[in-house]
Amino acid sequence: MIPRDPVMLLSYLNTQLRDFYPSLEALCEDKQLNPAEVCSRLRTIDYEYDGKQNQFI
Numbered sequence: 001m002i003p004r005d006p007v008m009l010l011s012y013l014n015t016q017l018r019d020f021y022p023s024l025e026a027l028c029e030d031k032q033l034n035p036a037e038v039c040s041r042l043r044t045i046d047y048e049y050d051g052k053q054n055q056f057i
Contacts, residue, residue, distance in 0.1 A: 002031065006045045013038070014055045024049050 003009045013027070021027040028035045039049055047056040 006041055010042055010045065010047055010056055017054050023051065023054060
């Protein structure tokens with residue numbers, strides 16, 4: 001289960017991306033998440049996914 005709080009979600013996702021996944025798409029596929037929904041939730045706290053850095057910034 002992933003965190004519902006956007007700040008906790010940010011921390012969780014960036015850690016997962018850094019340690020285990022080469023891309024947001026790979027993470028979402030493995031965790032059965034909708035990438036658009038994930039990005040939308042993090043936009044509420046002004047974070048966007050950067051594919052080059054493979055993290056939300």
